[in-house]
Amino acid sequence: MAKLGDLKEKVERKVHRMKKAERERQTLVGQTIYIGTLGLLLVLPIVGGAYLGHWLDSMMEGYSIRWTMSLILLGVMVGAVNVYLFIKE
Known part of the structure; x- marks a missing residue:
């Protein structure tokens, strides 16, 4: 009977460790x-x-990065708001 109790205890410990993992x-x-x-x-x-x-x-015409820089900055703001709202939920 003692062996059966030990076996049951070992199996329960292993099941507990598997569920935890x-x-x-x-x-x-x-x-x-x-x-x-x-x-x-x-x-x-x-x-x-x-x-x-x-x-x-x-x-x-010509070389301009006005729109690129403006929209990158706008994208940073929109992305920050997106992250804030996602974390808030």
Whole structure:
């Protein structure tokens, strides 16, 4: 009877460790996805502003980076607001 009790205790400990490892793995994956989403929310408006600004500057005569710089700065502001709103939720 003592051997059966020891076996049951060992199995319960192993099951507990496996469940704990599974919970921690999901947490790591969840955090990775969360940080990746924050990065995209910040970077996509900046890159979109840079491309749109470059296209608008190429339509003008001469050399100009007015639209590119303006839209990059606008993209930074929009991205920061996106990140703030995402974290707030």
